[in-house]
Amino acid sequence: MPIDRLNRELNAFSRFAKRPYFRKLNVIQSFSLFLTPLLKKMFNMKLFISSILSIFFLLPSLALAQEQNLEGPKQGHTNQNKFRQLYNEFSTPNDYRTASGAPGPAYYQQRADYVMDIKIDDETQRLYGEETITYTNNSPDALAYLWVQLDQNIRKKDAPALLKNSQSLDQVSELSSFANNHLGDPFDGGFNIEKVTDAQGKPLPYIINETMMRIDLPTTLQSGGQVVFSIKWWYNINNHVVNRARSGYEYFPADDNRAYVIAQFFPRMCMYDDVEGWQNYQFWGNGEFALPFGDYEVNLTVPANFIVDATGELTNRKEVFSKEMMNRYKLAKKTYDKPVMIVTHEEAEANEKTTTTKTKTWKFSAKNVRDYGFTTSKKYIWDMMAVKVGDRDVMAVSLYPKEGNPLWEEWSTRAVAQTLETVSRFTFDYPYHKAISVHAKNQGMEYPMICWNYGRPDEDGTYSDRVKFGMISVIIHEVGHNYFPMIVNSDERQWGWMDEGLTTFIQYLTEQEFGKRYPASIPGLDKYPSRRGEAKKIVPYMSDDQDFLAPIMSNPENVFQLGPNAYGKPATALNILRETIMGSDLFDHAFKTYSQRWMFKHPTPEDFFRSMEDASAVDLDWFWRGWFYTTDFVDIGVESVNTVQVTSEPSASYLERLERFGYSIDDFPPLVFRVSEEDEDYDENAAPFAALDTGEYLTENGLTVAQENLAKANYLYEITFNKPGGLVMPILVEYTYADGSTMSERYPVQIWRKNDNSYTRVLTSEKEIVGVQVDPNEETADVNTTNNSWPREEVMTDFDRFKESN
Ligand SMILES: [Zn+2]
Numbered sequence: 160m161p162i163d164r165l166n167r168e169l170n171a172f173s174r175f176a177k178r179p180y181f182r183k184l185n186v187i188q189s190f191s192l193f194l195t196p197l198l199k200k201m202f203n204m205k206l207f208i209s210s211i212l213s214i215f216f217l218l219p220s221l222a223l224a225q226e227q228n229l230e231g232p233k234q235g236h237t238n239q240n241k242f243r244q245l246y247n248e249f250s251t252p253n254d255y256r257t258a259s260g261a262p263g264p265a266y267y268q269q270r271a272d273y274v275m276d277i278k279i280d281d282e283t284q285r286l287y288g289e290e291t292i293t294y295t296n297n298s299p300d301a302l303a304y305l306w307v308q309l310d311q312n313i314r315k316k317d318a319p320a321l322l323k324n325s326q327s328l329d330q331v332s333e334l335s336s337f338a339n340n341h342l343g344d345p346f347d348g349g350f351n352i353e354k355v356t357d358a359q360g361k362p363l364p365y366i367i368n369e370t371m372m373r374i375d376l377p378t379t380l381q382s383g384g385q386v387v388f389s390i391k392w393w394y395n396i397n398n399h400v401v402n403r404a405r406s407g408y409e410y411f412p413a414d415d416n417r418a419y420v421i422a423q424f425f426p427r428m429c430m431y432d433d434v435e436g437w438q439n440y441q442f443w444g445n446g447e448f449a450l451p452f453g454d455y456e457v458n459l460t461v462p463a464n465f466i467v468d469a470t471g472e473l474t475n476r477k478e479v480f481s482k483e484m485m486n487r488y489k490l491a492k493k494t495y496d497k498p499v500m501i502v503t504h505e506e507a508e509a510n511e512k513t514t515t516t517k518t519k520t521w522k523f524s525a526k527n528v529r530d531y532g533f534t535t536s537k538k539y540i541w542d543m544m545a546v547k548v549g550d551r552d553v554m555a556v557s558l559y560p561k562e563g564n565p566l567w568e569e570w571s572t573r574a575v576a577q578t579l580e581t582v583s584r585f586t587f588d589y590p591y592h593k594a595i596s597v598h599a600k601n602q603g604m605e606y607p608m609i610c611w612n613y614g615r616p617d618e619d620g621t622y623s624d625r626v627k628f629g630m631i632s633v634i635i636h637e638v639g640h641n642y643f644p645m646i647v648n649s650d651e652r653q654w655g656w657m658d659e660g661l662t663t664f665i666q667y668l669t670e671q672e673f674g675k676r677y678p679a680s681i682p683g684l685d686k687y688p689s690r691r692g693e694a695k696k697i698v699p700y701m702s703d704d705q706d707f708l709a710p711i712m713s714n715p716e717n718v719f720q721l722g723p724n725a726y727g728k729p730a731t732a733l734n735i736l737r738e739t740i741m742g743s744d745l746f747d748h749a750f751k752t753y754s755q756r757w758m759f760k761h762p763t764p765e766d767f768f769r770s771m772e773d774a775s776a777v778d779l780d781w782f783w784r785g786w787f788y789t790t791d792f793v794d795i796g797v798e799s800v801n802t803v804q805v806t807s808e809p810s811a812s813y814l815e816r817l818e819r820f821g822y823s824i825d826d827f828p829p830l831v832f833r834v835s836e837e838d839e840d841y842d843e844n845a846a847p848f849a850a851l852d853t854g855e856y857l858t859e860n861g862l863t864v865a866q867e868n869l870a871k872a873n874y875l876y877e878i879t880f881n882k883p884g885g886l887v888m889p890i891l892v893e894y895t896y897a898d899g900s901t902m903s904e905r906y907p908v909q910i911w912r913k914n915d916n917s918y919t920r921v922l923t924s925e926k927e928i929v930g931v932q933v934d935p936n937e938e939t940a941d942v943n944t945t946n947n948s949w950p951r952e953e954v955m956t957d958f959d960r961f962k963e964s965n
Contacts, residue, residue: 241785287392312367470528494545498572553589564620574673702942731940745775794884848869873924891903891904
């Protein structure tokens with residue numbers, strides 16, 4: 160490419176000529192001037208040009224050498240290119256996890272099966288349990304001990320987790336949190352472990368380190384082996400409204416009743432895998448759970464007038480349901496269009512007034528779940544509706560005290576059903592037989608097949624849009640967690656975003672479909688008002704003080720703002736990936752590939768990142784790096800729009816320069832010279848192509864389209880975009896012409912690979928360009944839109960307004 164080289168060398172020459180030490184190089188310059196005619200005689204034209212250019216090329220480097228000698232050694236740099244692959248950040252693919260992001264031939268996972276007898280004492284608010292765990296070691300490793308999670312120990316009086324945050328007295332605080340934080344909380348909700356025994360009932364030695372218990376095995380558990388052991392325990396159940404916890408009871412003083420939502424309530428096996436070994440990172444409160452799959456047989460004993468629902472199939476329905484409930488249940492299984500009441504509002508109100516000393520045992524059986532949760536109260540209203548998922552029927556279920564109505568009977572089960580339909584379409588058919596939404600004050604928490612959700616009307620039954628949409632959204636979100644992480648079972652303790660981010664993303668998709676399906680839920684709105692998902696909604700977070708931002712790829716305990724960090728930003732990133740970077744066809748297939756590859760398995764972040772590329776052929780290392788590994792933000796602007804001209808006639812100074820090197824313009828093929836407003840030859844009254852004489856060149860060389868376009872071209876622009884933000888993104892731009900028409904262009908992200916600061920386009924145009932707008936539809940989360948348009952829109956600051964008003 161001789162002309163490219165010529166340009167580069169001429170540019171280099173003019174830069175070089177301006178340097179103060181230019182004179183020092185006179186000798187070299189003279190030498191090259193002497194050499195040139197010699198070379199001209201020796202070589203043919205093409206070789207001549209490149210030889211000339213090589214000499215030009217040498218000059219600046221020699222100058223640089225001089226400079227270095229004067230100023231000391233200059234440092235090099237490592238590869239910081241934003242498009243370099245993530246070899247340093249990613250673990251090396253292996254037989255467990257392949258480079259494609261799929262489970263490898265040696266992939267394994269441990270298994271923990273539970274048989275549990277659980278009893279709630281409503282009088283004392285105590286939970287008693289006895290469990291037998293059958294643990295199967297599918298790993299290639301021999302295990303000398305087992306680690307078991309004791310999450311309730313975070314509720315011990317002296318738990319270090321209570322001291323983890325710096326305190327200050329807020330200007331205003333809730334009395335309950337003030338009492339908890341500053342008046343000493345006498346509540347002691349840690350585990351009381353009564354015994355740990357082997358299959359023969361012999362005590363097993365164990366040691367408790369805060370929320371982790373190590374059980375030392377009498378004989379090492381070999382690869383492929385199984386061990387059976389039992390734990391007997393009890394603890395005091397906390398009031399989850401006062402003590403802000405994912406599990407506990409809510410007390411209703413008006414009728415002196417409690418509603419229990421009980422979870423992470425039993426000693427649970429830790430994960431053991433190829434990534435972490437034992438995942439025994441302590442439970443500090445933010446990082447959630449890492450759990451192996453298994454089967455559960457659970458007997459739940461509660462007061463006889465209590466309703467129960469839980470993870471798993473109810474196996475003794477005939478013993479615990481009344482005949483009336485049974486008939487309604489049969490009807491619900493065939494009803495797809497509206498919830499069927501199993502326990503009505505009136506029945507629940509009557510039931511909550513009854514008392515009994517009798518108990519009832521509800522029996523559940525759950526296959527292939529990673530955890531267990533249940534709810535119980537005599538206050539519950541209960542409704543169900545059938546949903547078609549693939550070729551199967553799934554029951555969408557809701558339980559709520561009368562305090563949840565009229566909101567809950569209207570929307571809860573419908574929101575559950577919509578989630579199953581939408582998310583199944585984007586991932587895989589929901590494999591369990593039911594999904595339950597339970598109303599619990601201030602809660603938003605998920606377990607397999609069951610979750611707790613907030614959203615309560617005022618006492619008179621009225622509610623705001625905020626309460627309604629908050630309630631529908633949290634139900635969609637928590638039911639969505641059945642997919643991530645209950646089935647696509649990621650490690651929440653380490654990676655909060657893998658379940659929260661993916662779930663918030665599918666929540667957005669579901670909410671939008673819910674709004675379309677039930678226009679009555681969004682009166683006066685054109686679409687469902689999703690709180691998270693759209694690009695512009697993450698801007699306040701992305702532009703926040705960098706001292707209070709952490710990359711998405713951080714442990715949830717160590718981030719400043721868990722909400723935007725684990726939920727909002729990853730969900731927005733995926734949304735941008737789907738709508739703007741990859742397009743829905745490529746994205747949806749890749750997302751489904753990831754979901755199906757890791758269904759009932761344990762993926763890592765790399766498995767997700769790799770699968771998304773593997774199934775789409777879109778290189779995304781730059782995207783993962785920028786959005787997930789840094790706190791960089793998007794800011795792209797229009798820097799300048801310059802009018803330029805071209806001519807076939809070189810300027811006098813240009814000719815003179817060529818002459819000094821011993822050749823003339825006739826030595827070259829037809830050339831085009833750029834003339835900008837700074838050049839003497841610029842004629843502001845002339846058309847940009849007026850001085851361009853193409854002769855017969857274009858037609859003779861078959862460039863007829865170029866010839867036609869040249870005839871129509873009235874304007875020639877150099878448009879420069881700049882990028883004050885660290886994130887690389889495609890430039891989405893809309894040009895507006897004088898006649899009001901517009902043209903949209905998209906410059907791929909790769910434009911930034913060799914210049915991370917600016918990008919220039921040369922545009923020939925028939926019509927005058929009167930406006931340039933970057934990211935016109937606010938798709939990229941650009942944090943500063945004041946530089947997005949040309950001509951610049953006048954932005955009035957508060958100060959300007961203040962000045963004007965005075
Ligand atoms: Zn969540």
